[in-house]
Amino acid sequence: MSEQPTTVRRGRGRRPAAEVRAGVLAAAARVLLRDGLSAVTFDRVAKEAGSSKMTLYKWWPSPGALAAEAYFAQSAPVLAFPETGDVRADLISQLTSFVRWLTRDGAATPVSELVGAAQMDPQVAHAWAERYARPRRELACERLRTAQRQGQLRGDADLEVIADQLWGACYHRLLVLKVPFDESLVPRLVDQALYGAARVER
Missing domain, CATH: 1.10.10.60 (Homeodomain-like)
Structure with a gap:
């Protein structure tokens, strides 16, 4: 039986x-x-x-x-910030995870769709800003504040601008320019944000 x-x-x-x-x-x-x-x-x-x-x-x-809140919850462990005491290394590590999440792990299309929907739907716009974009930006700024307290960044450095430079560049390539990019971009982004492009007077 x-x-x-x-x-x-x-x-x-x-x-x-x-x-x-x-x-x-x-x-x-x-x-x-x-x-x-x-x-x-x-x-x-x-x-x-x-x-x-x-x-x-x-x-x-x-x-x-x-969907916006679900995206934040799903991405949070993937995009956690390491804190090894070396801000350059930690930014490269986290930003590499972010780029990999977009380009290899399938998040590029959902992100594009959510950002697009946020332009037309106030509820999606509010959820995206409050449940994902602003919390993620604050996590980046908190890591930068730690580096600032440790003397790794200038005391007058604009940390929100640094965060916008780093992650904003990825969103710009993904959503506006629509050009391919990969993890090789990350060290260049980090060095540009931390050290700038001005000539150093000797």
Whole structure:
């Protein structure tokens, strides 16, 4: 007699809200990175996450807003900032991870779609800015502030401008110029941002 399949049943108790939210974000990120922004619907994500569609409506104003937050959650561990005490090495390491994430790991298309949607949809624009772009910029500035306190950067260095130079250059090539780029760009970007292009008087 063949064995009957065993069905594992989840307990009747509700899962903690944080666990449900994390599961929904992970499911939305899988759909986004695999199939693009248009595939991120509340119906599809709810099924992927094993969650209620009403829960998604309660937490996010639109699928685009959910996609923006999901992108941040998915990218956070990939784009963590190392802190070895050498700001140049740490910037190169993190920025290399970012470029690899875009060019090798499939994030270029979802990022382009999210930024494009943010130009037309105020909810996506708010979610992209508040849930991804500004938090990521602040993480970069915090690493630069640490370097500044350690004397590796000038006390009057504009850290927000440095962050904009580094990551903005990648977005410019991806979204505006639409030209290929790869990890070989990173050391040049970092050295340009840290040391500039002016001639040094001897």
